[in-house]
Amino acid sequence: MLEIKKYSLEYIKGKKVINKLNLYVKEGDIYAFVGRNGAGKTSTIKSIVGINHITEGDILLDGISILKQPIAFKKRIAYVPDTPILYEHLTGIQYLLFIADMYDLTEEKRDTMIQTYAKTFELYEDLNDIIESYSHGMKQKLVLVAAFLHDPKLYILDEPFVGLDPKASFTLKKLLKEKAEQGKIIFFSTHVLEVAEKLCNKIAILKEGKLVVDGEMKKVLQEHSLEELFMELVVDD
Numbered sequence: 001m002l003e004i005k006k007y008s009l010e011y012i013k014g015k016k017v018i019n020k021l022n023l024y025v026k027e028g029d030i031y032a033f034v035g036r037n038g039a040g041k042t043s044t045i046k047s048i049v050g051i052n053h054i055t056e057g058d059i060l061l062d063g064i065s066i067l068k069q070p071i072a073f074k075k076r077i078a079y080v081p082d083t084p085i086l087y088e089h090l091t092g093i094q095y096l097l098f099i100a101d102m103y104d105l106t107e108e109k110r111d112t113m114i115q116t117y118a119k120t121f122e123l124y125e126d127l128n129d130i131i132e133s134y135s136h137g138m139k140q141k142l143v144l145v146a147a148f149l150h151d152p153k154l155y156i157l158d159e160p161f162v163g164l165d166p167k168a169s170f171t172l173k174k175l176l177k178e179k180a181e182q183g184k185i186i187f188f189s190t191h192v193l194e195v196a197e198k199l200c201n202k203i204a205i206l207k208e209g210k211l212v213v214d215g216e217m218k219k220v221l222q223e224h225s226l227e228e229l230f231m232e233l234v235v236d237d
Contacts, residue, residue: 001026002048002154002185006057009043009209017043018209020057025202030176030186032196032217034230035206041189042082044206045158048187049079061154061185075103078147082158082189084139092118092127092134092142096149103150110149117145120175121168136163144172155179157188161195173199197226205230 002025009018018040025031035041046052048059050070059066066073087095093114100110118124121141131139140163147155155176161169176186176199190196196203203220205213213220213229221229 001062002187003060004044004048004057005060007044007047007054007059008056009040009047009052010055016055016209018047021206021209021211023204023211023214025185025187027183027185028180029202030180030200031188031202031204032200033187033189033204033206034191034193034196034226039206040209041206042158045079045156045187045189049077049156050074075150076152077154077156078150078152080143080147080155080157080160082162084136084143084163086131086139086142088132089130091130092123095131095142096127096146099146100149105150113149113151114145117148120171121145137165137168140164141168148175152184154185154187157186159190160188161190161192169195193226193230197221 002023004021004023007018007021008016010016021044033041033044043052047054048066050066050073054067061073061076064073064076087098090098096114096118097110100114105113115124118127121144123138123141123145126134126138131142134142140160144160160172164172173195180186197217200217203213203215203217203226204211217226224232
């Protein structure tokens with residue numbers, strides 16, 4: 001389970017970007033984390049993965065604290081940022097081998113996973129090319145392949161569908177559903193509310209650093225669409 005406990009974040013002393021956020025994401029959940037720009041979604045995600053500091057509270061995965069055991073925590077997660085950040089002087093395969101080495105994958109597992117996911121995202125034939133030559137969509141696919149390599153417990157994805165063509169988007173949705181069925185945890189932020197509504201079983205809506213909705217998608221929506229609910233709760237007149 002991913003536990004966000006009384007998490008607060010300040011960039012400027014006395015001004016909280018996130019204020020005492022509590023959120024619990026269970027095994028098998030595909031959890032949408034939505035809100036307007038500036039609501040605190042990416043700031044929260046960056047604290048979960050250990051990039052941002054935590055002013056108050058803690059974040060735990062299966063009881064492992066990102067504050068107290070950061071390496072153990074990070075070994076169990078994969079992070080896909082909102083913009084693909086890569087070593088562009090490397091080839092695609094060199095980058096994936098580097099990621100595999102960081103997670104201590106055996107040569108057999110490394111080769112199998114690279115082949116499986118690179119072919120799944122139709123990137124296999126391009127792995128010997130320099131990353132700098134890749135399109136934005138290809139870079140996004142490479143980041144996604146890297147995220148799946150070590151079979152993490154928790155997938156943290158920030159706008160993962162941006163830049164993907166329709167087929168790659170379909171492939172990613174299918175993979176996320178499969179991982180959830182295997183008991184993995186999927187936590188992702190998106191502005192594409194239609195995707196969140198169809199893909200996710202849980203939803204959290206953030207407004208100005210505070211949680212305004214948290215629960216099962218079907219119970220939260222009832223007779224509304226997610227877009228209608230979002231406009232009603234989050235967007236000011």
